[in-house]
Amino acid sequence: MISFPMASTREAYGKELLDIGRSNPDVVVLGGDLNKSTFTHLFAQEFPDRFFDFGPAEQNIMSVAAGLAASGKIPFVSTFAVFGMCRPFDQIRLNIAQPRLNVKIVCTHAGIITGEDGMSAHSIEDISLACSLPGFNVIAPSDSIETIQAVRAASEMDGPFYIRLYRTAIPVVHDNDYVFSFGKGDLIRNGTKVTVFATGSMVGSSLVAAHELATEGIDCRVINMHTLSPLDEEIITISAKETGAVVTVEEHYAHGGLGSLVAQTVGKYCPVPLEMVALKGYTESGKPDELIEKYELGIKDIKFAIRNAYARRS
Amino acid sequence: MGSDSDPSTKKNVSRTESPGASTRISYPPRIDELKVIAKELRRKVLRMIFVAGSGHQGGSLSEIEILASLYFGVMRIDPQNPDWVARDRFILSKSHACPGLYAVLAQRGFFPEDELDTFRKINSRLQGHAHIKTPGVEMSGGSLGQGLSFGLGCALSARIDSDSYHTYVLLGDGECDEGQIWEAAMAAAHYGLDNLTVIVDRNRIQNDRFTDEVMKLEPFADKWKAFGWNVLKIDGHDFASLIDAFASARKHSSQPTVIIADTVKGKGISFMENNPAFHASPPTEEDYNKAMLELE
Numbered sequence: 216m217i218s219f220p221m222a223s224t225r226e227a228y229g230k231e232l233l234d235i236g237r238s239n240p241d242v243v244v245l246g247g248d249l250n251k252s253t254f255t256h257l258f259a260q261e262f263p264d265r266f267f268d269f270g271p272a273e274q275n276i277m278s279v280a281a282g283l284a285a286s287g288k289i290p291f292v293s294t295f296a297v298f299g300m301c302r303p304f305d306q307i308r309l310n311i312a313q314p315r316l317n318v319k320i321v322c323t324h325a326g327i328i329t330g331e332d333g334m335s336a337h338s339i340e341d342i343s344l345a346c347s348l349p350g351f352n353v354i355a356p357s358d359s360i361e362t363i364q365a366v367r368a369a370s371e372m373d374g375p376f377y378i379r380l381y382r383t384a385i386p387v388v389h390d391n392d393y394v395f396s397f398g399k400g401d402l403i404r405n406g407t408k409v410t411v412f413a414t415g416s417m418v419g420s421s422l423v424a425a426h427e428l429a430t431e432g433i434d435c436r437v438i439n440m441h442t443l444s445p446l447d448e449e450i451i452t453i454s455a456k457e458t459g460a461v462v463t464v465e466e467h468y469a470h471g472g473l474g475s476l477v478a479q480t481v482g483k484y485c486p487v488p489l490e491m492v493a494l495k496g497y498t499e500s501g502k503p504d505e506l507i508e509k510y511e512l513g514i515k516d517i518k519f520a521i522r523n524a525y526a527r528r529s
Numbered sequence: 530m531g532s533d534s535d536p537s538t539k540k541n542v543s544r545t546e547s548p549g550a551s552t553r554i555s556y557p558p559r560i561d562e563l564k565v566i567a568k569e570l571r572r573k574v575l576r577m578i579f580v581a582g583s584g585h586q587g588g589s590l591s592e593i594e595i596l597a598s599l600y601f602g603v604m605r606i607d608p609q610n611p612d613w614v615a616r617d618r619f620i621l622s623k624s625h626a627c628p629g630l631y632a633v634l635a636q637r638g639f640f641p642e643d644e645l646d647t648f649r650k651i652n653s654r655l656q657g658h659a660h661i662k663t664p665g666v667e668m669s670g671g672s673l674g675q676g677l678s679f680g681l682g683c684a685l686s687a688r689i690d691s692d693s694y695h696t697y698v699l700l701g702d703g704e705c706d707e708g709q710i711w712e713a714a715m716a717a718a719h720y721g722l723d724n725l726t727v728i729v730d731r732n733r734i735q736n737d738r739f740t741d742e743v744m745k746l747e748p749f750a751d752k753w754k755a756f757g758w759n760v761l762k763i764d765g766h767d768f769a770s771l772i773d774a775f776a777s778a779r780k781h782s783s784q785p786t787v788i789i790a791d792t793v794k795g796k797g798i799s800f801m802e803n804n805p806a807f808h809a810s811p812p813t814e815e816d817y818n819k820a821m822l823e824l825e
Contacts (some may be wrong), residue, residue, distance in 0.1 A: 243689065265689060268718070277711035278675045282682020286688070287614070287668065290682075307710075310679060314661045314669040355657050 225323040227359035229254020243291045253293040260451035277303040281310035284317045296322035296338030312348040320529045326466035333500035343471025345377040346444045353444040355379040355415035358387045364395035386419025400450035404438035410454040413464040414440045419517040424517035430484040452484040460528040469493035488527035547731040557602045571797045573632035579817045587808040589629035591792040592734040596633040598771040608638040611664040622676020624700035626653040627659040639665035674707025684725040703735025717785045718757030727787040732794035765790025
């Protein structure tokens with residue numbers, strides 16, 4: 216049994232954003248009355264003149280961010296994923312995506328491990344929404360170490376970004392010497408029989424599942440798909456070809472997430488059996504662990520999908 | 530543009546003498562000069578929509594004096610350098626009324642006047658709703674209610690950098706049904722953005738019907754006052770009132786200003802005035818010719 220230390224992605228974000236703000240005076244931060252939760256209060260405390268709270272008025276926040284970006288600022292907008300992607304989608308589409316403005320939307324409390332707040336607070340459509348916007352860069356970091364580097368990269372690149380973080384701590388799957396490469400899938404474990412493409416919070420469980428299945432003779436490759444748009448089609452195609460079967464794992468609705476993106480790619484370039492571990496619908500209140508188990512996103516569910524993919528492999 | 534490829538020739542568009550971008554006017558222009566410009570802008574708007582076969586004329590005609598005052602009398606801009614960092618910003622939130630904006634931008638020399646005939650056509654820089662690829666257009670719009678927030682972002686940026694530019698946002702009155710307008714109104718007052726001025730083109734007609742029938746806005750001025758704004762109410766077709774109001778807004782401190790400009794939808798064309806039928810339907814050839822005669 217392998218295990219990983221746990222760490223908060225949102226806390227890592229808040230600290231890194233403060234550090235970025237210290238060296239880049241163009242960075243401004245916008246929030247919607249959830250700034251302690253998103254850890255942007257750290258930035259607000261040190262740079263009150265570059266921090267703006269608008270209350271829970273997310274439509275306004277997104278268009279204001281667009282105006283700031285058009286005036287040369289680098290706005291970071293942070294709130295919960297359901298409020299930052301679902302609620303102001305029209306403003307993001309028209310004011311940010313279509314003119315390709317330099318706005319960074321970094322949302323916390325994505326997926327279902329937000330827990331007890333329930334269905335309304337579980338962001339299971341945000342990857343689909345963000346990836347549906349042409350030219351939008353979308354990252355779901357797999358741990359706190361990757362979060363820091365992804366946020367830094369977004370601050371240095373021109374163009375709109377969506378970065379997806381969590382309420383609860385998630386496994387730290389990388390070492391401190393890890394180097395994040397935007398747009399390139401991250402091969403974490405090599406293997407020959409099945410490729411597991413995992414994203415965000417599910418990379419840790421996918422690695423555990425792969426480790427456990429090795430004893431059954433199913434040697435899995437695990438690739439961390441941190442960047443969902445633009446998609447690294449090359450690593451997907453090569454791995455599908457080399458291993459002959461693929462599994463996708465994500466804390467997101469099955470429609471329009473990583474599973475759909477990988478299916479689209481293997482369907483185009485290298486059709487192979489594909490199994491998806493993803494949410495099948497809306498959820499409910501509960502503890503994160505209970506939700507992961509009930510809604511079939513656990514290690515046993517990943518192993519089940521891998522065994523199925525392996526059995527279908529020709 | 531060669532006559533073979535000129536779409537306007539197929540529709541018998543009358544080619545009247547145009548003062549054009551090279552018109553010699555004094556700066557700031559006298560009121561009589563602004564009136565000449567306004568008439569020319571209305572001709573451009575009608576021609577653009579007639580040639581395109583679609584477009585929103587009613588709200589483009591009601592905003593003409595507001596645009597002419599800003600672009601010819603009030604704003605600090607450089608048509609040769611549309612991205613000049615110190616420029617005053619103008620945000621057309623009611624983005625469907627872009628024919629009015631395109632007309633004034635062309636008249637002011639941001640792009641060649643010939644280009645107006647490409648409005649709404651394939652490969653044109655003049656999109657059906659304003660987009661930032663057009664020189665002089667600050668915001669991509671097309672969904673109502675977003676421009677005030679965008680302008681608020683421009684005004685905040687100016688404050689952070691101690692820049693002296695002023696941001697102007699033109700709203701439609703029907704557009705004020707959008708909740709985001711009031712989110713932004715609250716925020717602009719909260720941050721005391723006195724470098725931000727809103728003009729509401731209060732023409733009292735929206736897409737389907739009169740604004741009072743669709744959604745009552747009155748007491749409209751009181752709403753803005755209650756949200757913490759400096760409120761001015763003027764005749765939106767009267768140049769002297771407009772220029773005074775803009776000067777007073779620029780001087781006002783610690784609060785944003787809203788200028789509620791009473792206007793007439795379809796202004797300048799007798800049969801279009803105050804007629805909801807002319808919000809978005811293009812003129813027939815007969816209407817077009819009649820309208821152009823009225824604008825001579």
